[in-house]
Amino acid sequence: MLLAGRAWKYGDNVNTDILFPGKYTYTVTERSEIARHALEDLDPTFVTDVQQGDVVVGGRNFGCGSSREQAVTCLLYNGVSAVVAASFSRIFYRNALNNGLLAIACPQAVAAIVAGESIAIDTEQQTIRCAAGEYPFPPLSASVMGIVEAGGLVAYVKRKLALP
Amino acid sequence: MAAQTFAQKALARAAGLEQVEVGQVVDARPDVVLSHDNTAAIRRIWRQFAQPKVVIPERIAITLDHAVPAPTTQHAQNHAEIRAFVAEQGIQHFFEVGRGICHQVLSEEAIVLPGQLILGADSHTTHFGWLGALGAGIGRSEVATLWATGELWLRVPESMQIVLEGTLPVGVTAKDFALRVIGDLGADGGLYQSVEFHGSGVAALSLESRMVLPNMMAEFGAKNAWVAPDDRTAAYLAEGLTRRFRRQGQDPRAALAALASALSSALLPDAEAVYSAVYRYQAADLEPYVACPHSVDKVVPLSAVAGTRVHQAFLGTCTNGRLEDLAAAAAVLRGRRVAPGVRLLVIPASSAVLQAALEEGYIQEFVAAGAVIGVPGCGPCMGNHMGIPAPGETTISSANRNFRGRMGTADAEIYLSNPAVVAASAVAGRITDPQTLGA
Ligand code: SF4
Numbered sequence: 001m002l003l004a005g006r007a008w009k010y011g012d013n014v015n016t017d018i019l020f021p022g023k024y025t026y027t028v029t030e031r032s033e034i035a036r037h038a039l040e041d042l043d044p045t046f047v048t049d050v051q052q053g054d055v056v057v058g059g060r061n062f063g064c065g066s067s068r069e070q071a072v073t074c075l076l077y078n079g080v081s082a083v084v085a086a087s088f089s090r091i092f093y094r095n096a097l098n099n100g101l102l103a104i105a106c107p108q109a110v111a112a113i114v115a116g117e118s119i120a121i122d123t124e125q126q127t128i129r130c131a132a133g134e135y136p137f138p139p140l141s142a143s144v145m146g147i148v149e150a151g152g153l154v155a156y157v158k159r160k161l162a163l164p
Numbered sequence: 165m166a167a168q169t170f171a172q173k174a175l176a177r178a179a180g181l182e183q184v185e186v187g188q189v190v191d192a193r194p195d196v197v198l199s200h201d202n203t204a205a206i207r208r209i210w211r212q213f214a215q216p217k218v219v220i221p222e223r224i225a226i227t228l229d230h231a232v233p234a235p236t237t238q239h240a241q242n243h244a245e246i247r248a249f250v251a252e253q254g255i256q257h258f259f260e261v262g263r264g265i266c267h268q269v270l271s272e273e274a275i276v277l278p279g280q281l282i283l284g285a286d287s288h289t290t291h292f293g294w295l296g297a298l299g300a301g302i303g304r305s306e307v308a309t310l311w312a313t314g315e316l317w318l319r320v321p322e323s324m325q326i327v328l329e330g331t332l333p334v335g336v337t338a339k340d341f342a343l344r345v346i347g348d349l350g351a352d353g354g355l356y357q358s359v360e361f362h363g364s365g366v367a368a369l370s371l372e373s374r375m376v377l378p379n380m381m382a383e384f385g386a387k388n389a390w391v392a393p394d395d396r397t398a399a400y401l402a403e404g405l406t407r408r409f410r411r412q413g414q415d416p417r418a419a420l421a422a423l424a425s426a427l428s429s430a431l432l433p434d435a436e437a438v439y440s441a442v443y444r445y446q447a448a449d450l451e452p453y454v455a456c457p458h459s460v461d462k463v464v465p466l467s468a469v470a471g472t473r474v475h476q477a478f479l480g481t482c483t484n485g486r487l488e489d490l491a492a493a494a495a496v497l498r499g500r501r502v503a504p505g506v507r508l509l510v511i512p513a514s515s516a517v518l519q520a521a522l523e524e525g526y527i528q529e530f531v532a533a534g535a536v537i538g539v540p541g542c543g544p545c546m547g548n549h550m551g552i553p554a555p556g557e558t559t560i561s562s563a564n565r566n567f568r569g570r571m572g573t574a575d576a577e578i579y580l581s582n583p584a585v586v587a588a589s590a591v592a593g594r595i596t597d598p599q600t601l602g603a
Contacts, residue, residue: 013351017567022546026201027238041574061352067287067301090356090387095303143189153305154212163214
């Protein structure tokens, strides 16, 4: 799979409250509504300017904080194709893979990527390309890759339960 | 067999394996699956599996605690959907509005036993490490998956040790220790790790103080945390089990036998187990600390921010809303009043804590001092309702998290401290060391 998009670059510790504020978590359930609140306390231009296929780039401990899955789905619903970070908070990382959002830990690429530039991710070759060069990232474990390939955990479980 | 950490032993047990390696991905079967006000959303995901019944009703625990009592029609609708699910699935471990915060209530009810695995749709499920269990937070799709299949993939984490030796000085609490560790090592200092607490300083802590440590480790990036269960842990759990079974009109003997067997086969880490890091602290070197906005690792000694104006002081949450926390605050407030222009919110972590605080007279003292008492639950911790600060205001809180916008207002500041500092700051209207508070 080849993904390409512009990089929205943020710093370390991008937490779940700035990805998707907790005050909306029990009442905002519509897809378009969830999308509308993404990153609203950090970068109000994100939801107005983001384009299909764009990539969110973050520093260390991306997605730290709550277990809320909307921190992932609010990005997916805005067309984000992948998140590249120096490291991920573990629940965000699980939620991303379990929702079919590619989450790639690659500190070298993060250091090299310039905000706003176009980057390309090759999931087969496991590389990230930006103006400064090409950076390899480690493969996912086979069992977890099975979930991503199925299109996420729900699809994976449906298959396991032999549902249509 | 190679020496094993606690996390290795607990995940081997949960996966039905003899032994597991660090980094191995296993299919684990948790003993308890926790969710709260997010249960209705999980049910909507689970519906996609077209099952009439969940496969593990007896292992599901649900509390209503995050926005209680319902502040809006939408929240009320959310709670109503959860009650319908509980009735339809025959879920026994269900706790209504007002009973308290999930981690506190499940602890009081002794639903999780030492060595067991609890997975929860709440990041602070690390909490259950206080009783020697493996608690980890997961997402909503994962809880739906567990309801449908009873198992979930987990990676066996590396483990690190944090050792505390000695006795904490007067005025220094487990919260201060946790803040110091996070301040020293960063909000990702324990990323993906199982954090084991060791040392005489940890063994000496009260049970309520021990609960603070694994709870705070969610802010350290940890997968889970662990404290060794001892005789006091056993007695606490035995009391909780006995209470629960008697209330349900059942004989507690079988449950007590299960507890005894869980304790006798306690999953203690092997002395020779391999750790990614070991950090040692001397209790005598610690002092009260404060985490500054907007990150839990912006930790400074209390003295460095003393004098900062506060508009709201919040005493509560799963971190510091228990009886000893209320006792520490009551001791500060006795004979004093909350400063003009400051609101002090006190929210006991559970109905049991509220009842005990009433019996001890703490609640009366809080009211006399001018505090506001809230319904047991999360209160303003995550900005859902009640106690939301105005833009430009500053809150000092006994909670665990101070991200921008956490309490519902992006343009507001949150400082985190221990309960006595919250109370002293409410009295002075400024961040204040209780020891320096004038008569
Ligand atoms: S008190 Fe706060 S941290 Fe604890 S469970 Fe409730 S919202 Fe989460």
